Amino acid sequence: xxxxxxxxxxxxxxxxxxxxxxxxxxxxxxxxxxxxxxxxxxxxxxxxxxxxxxxxxxxxxxxxxxxxxxxxxxxxxxxxxxxxxxxxxxxxxxxxxxxxxxxxxxxxxxxxxxxxxxxxxxxxxxxxxxxxxxxxxxxxxxxxxxxxxxxxxxxxxxxxxxxxxxxxxxxxxxxxxxxxxxxxxxxxxxxxxxxxxxxxxxxxxxxxxxxxxxxxxxxxxxxxxxxxxxxxxxxxxxxxxxxxxxxxxxxxxxxxxxxxxxxxxxxxxxxxxxxxxxxxxxxxxxxxxxxxxxxxxxxxxxxxxxxxxxxxxxxxxxxxxxxxxxxxxxxxxxxxxxxxxxxxxxxxxxxxxxxxxxxxxxxxxxxxxxxxxxxxxxxxxxxxxxxxxxxxxxxxxxxxxxxxxxxxxxxxxxxxxxxx
Ligand SMILES: C[S@@+](CC[C@H](N)C(=O)[O-])C[C@H]1O[C@@H](n2cnc3c(N)ncnc32)[C@H](O)[C@@H]1O
Numbered sequence: 001x002x003x004x005x006x007x008x009x010x011x012x013x014x015x016x017x018x019x020x021x022x023x024x025x026x027x028x029x030x031x032x033x034x035x036x037x038x039x040x041x042x043x044x045x046x047x048x049x050x051x052x053x054x055x056x057x058x059x060x061x062x063x064x065x066x067x068x069x070x071x072x073x074x075x076x077x078x079x080x081x082x083x084x085x086x087x088x089x090x091x092x093x094x095x096x097x098x099x100x101x102x103x104x105x106x107x108x109x110x111x112x113x114x115x116x117x118x119x120x121x122x123x124x125x126x127x128x129x130x131x132x133x134x135x136x137x138x139x140x141x142x143x144x145x146x147x148x149x150x151x152x153x154x155x156x157x158x159x160x161x162x163x164x165x166x167x168x169x170x171x172x173x174x175x176x177x178x179x180x181x182x183x184x185x186x187x188x189x190x191x192x193x194x195x196x197x198x199x200x201x202x203x204x205x206x207x208x209x210x211x212x213x214x215x216x217x218x219x220x221x222x223x224x225x226x227x228x229x230x231x232x233x234x235x236x237x238x239x240x241x242x243x244x245x246x247x248x249x250x251x252x253x254x255x256x257x258x259x260x261x262x263x264x265x266x267x268x269x270x271x272x273x274x275x276x277x278x279x280x281x282x283x284x285x286x287x288x289x290x291x292x293x294x295x296x297x298x299x300x301x302x303x304x305x306x307x308x309x310x311x312x313x314x315x316x317x318x319x320x321x322x323x324x325x326x327x328x329x330x331x332x333x334x335x336x337x338x339x340x341x342x343x344x345x346x347x348x349x350x351x352x353x354x355x356x357x358x359x360x361x362x363x364x365x366x367x368x369x370x371x372x373x374x375x376x377x378x379x380x381x382x383x384x385x386x387x388x389x390x391x392x393x394x395x396x397x398x399x400x401x402x403x404x405x406x407x408x409x410x411x412x413x414x415x416x417x418x419x420x
Contacts, residue, residue: 003299003300003302003304003309004299004300004302006310006313010310010313011310013047013052013312013313014047014310014311014312014313016047017040017041017044017047017048017311017312018196018311020040020044020047021037021040021041021188021196021311022190022194022196024036024040025188025189025190026190030189030190030199031187031188031189031199031201032187032188032189033174033175033185033187033188034172034173034174034175034186034187034188034252035172035173035174035255035256036172036187036188037187037188037196038172038173038307038316039172040311041311041312041316042170042172042315042316043125043126044312045127047312048312049312049313049314049315049316050125050126050128050129050170051125051126051127051128052128052312052313063298063301063315064301065098065165065166066165066166066276066342066385066391066395067098067099067101067102067105067165068098068099068101069381069384069385070378070381070382070385071105071109072346072351072354072355072358072378072381072382072385073102073105073346073385074101074102074104074105074106074108074109075105075109075350075354076345076346076349076350076351076354076410077102077106077109077163077274077349078105078106078109078110078112078113078115079113079349079350079409080274080349080408080409080410081106081110081115081117081161081163081274082110082113082114082115083408083409084161084271084272084401084404084408085110085115085117085161087270087403087404087405088159088160088161088270088271088272088403088404089118089159089160089270089271090115090116090117090118090119090160091117091118091119091120091121091158091159091160091161091271092106092117092119092120092121092160092161092162092163093121093122093123093155093158093160093161093162093163094106094120094121094122094123094162094163094164095122095123095124095162095163095164095167095264096123096124096125096164096165096166096167096170097122097124097129097133098129098133098165098166099129099132099133099136100132100133100134100135100136100137100140101136101140102163102165103120103122103133103136103137103141103148104136104137104139104140104141104144105140105141106120106163107120107137107141107144107147107148108140108141108144111143111144116144116147117144117147118147119147119149119160120144120147120148120149121148121149121150121151121155122148122149122150122151123150123151123152123153123154124150130150133150134150154263154264154267155267156267157267157269158264158267158268158269158271159269159270159271160271161271161272161273161274162264162268162271162272162273162274163273163274163275164273164274164275164276164277165275165276165277166276166277166278167275167277168254168257168260168261168275168277168279168320168325169277169278169279169317169318169319169320170315170317171254171256171257171260172256173252173253173254173255173256173257173295173318174207174210174252174253174255175187175250175251175252175293175295176203176207176211176250176251176252176253177200177248177249177250178211178248178249179248179249182202183202183203183207183208183211184200184201184202184203185200185201185202185203185204185207186198186199186200186250187199187200187201188308195308196308196311197308206255207253210253210255211253213324213327214253214282214286214321214323214324215282215286248291249288249291250291250292250293251285251286251290251291251293251294252293252294252295252318253321253324254318254320254321254324257320257324257325257328258324258325258327258328259328261273261275261325261328261329261332261400262328262329262331262332263332264332265328265329265331265332265333265334265400265402266332266333268332268334268400268402269402269403270402270403270404271401271402271403271404272337272399272400272401272404272408273329273334273399273400273401274397274398274399274410275325275397275398275399276342276345276395276396276397277319277320277395277396278319278320278391278394278395278396279294279319279320279321279322279394279396280319280321280322280396281321281322281323281416281419281420282321282322282323282324282420283323283419285319285321285323286321292305293318294318294319295307295316295317295318296316296317296318297309297314297315297316297317298314298315298317299313299314299315320396322339322396322398322420323420325398326339326398326417326420329398329400332400333402334400334401334402335400335401335402335404335406336398336399336400336417336420337399337400337401337404337406337408337411338397338398338399338408338410338411338415338417339396339397339398339399339411339415339416339417339419339420340396340397340410340411340414340415340416341392341393341395341396341397341414341416342385342386342391342392342393342394342395342396342397343385343386343387343388343391343392343393344413344414345397345410345411346385346386347386347413348409348410348411348412348413348414349409349410351382351385351386355378355379355382358375358378359375359378359379362374362375362378363375397410397411399411
């Protein structure tokens, strides 16, 4: 795929970051884990993708997230959060607030729905994004910004609702390969041309245990076959002759995301945690045919697999294994309140009724063509959020609770928690 060239200033930043990572690789004996590489390209102070000055979200950035598409997303989330506010404190803790659009929309919608947040706490690792969030909220929710606070550390105890939209996919992952029965960790080294290159090492105990846990169910289904036999057999069935045909299987383990759910889950005293992201259950995630894993890069609205391209200038992300996330929630003593697709969750939270109200109000006014265009845009955004071919099915929603009733609005129909 041909990717658009970056501007000269961006290229300088990217080269500086590449040199720093190369020095790190040399100091570590020629190899670093992919999680270390991903951490640096995303979060290196001043240079990493989320820590640098470039625009990331929206039409001028690299990708568009649900809250950027339409205020309908925040309104649906507000319906769910409102329900939980009846059972806990009216406090929201948002992790990784991006441009601040979801916070602004949620604050406004909660207020309009008669359940204002008393406090809205944001925990954001990127200093440049904190600034952007402050500006967005000041502009879009000026009457509500008084309740917003940015925190540097996780509160010791949380009574309220924790939210994270596309947070877990931005957390570094470890990459593994199973080749001829051997489990190896795939990391990053330098090739003869001085470029980053994949390189493997024998897996350590932590990775081995994590892979066994993540793929355990697949093995349990065929207890007589080793994982490698299972993967080979399935790869042979394929007709496309791709990498899978050799029996080599590569995927990722999101240990950092799981650790995050466990840590934040333990801090949740009474309340809910709702996470929205792209991903699947372990059975789908580690399906033998998905033998190249899920790592991708986003650059100016192109999705591609060259994660070494222009370090710091492109987003690097992995899908989420929601079965592992469910286990992490259970380890923190949380109750699983539901797991479903984004489309099902939005519909349960009233998206279609809100869409009808919004478009008919726009068209009932006397604003002619402008109103028709606005209504068409709103319908188009709803289509992107719901469509199976876009975000509706790939994106999932999972919720945990402590001390809450198991009747969450968003999972009233189509709850798939049994598939995790
Ligand atoms: C893909 S963006 C999503 C932004 C936003 N939630 C949205 O939907 O538009 C990921 C965000 O998570 C932040 N982030 C990543 N790891 C984090 C962590 N451990 N704690 C808080 N924020 C984090 C990033 O800086 C970034 O703002």
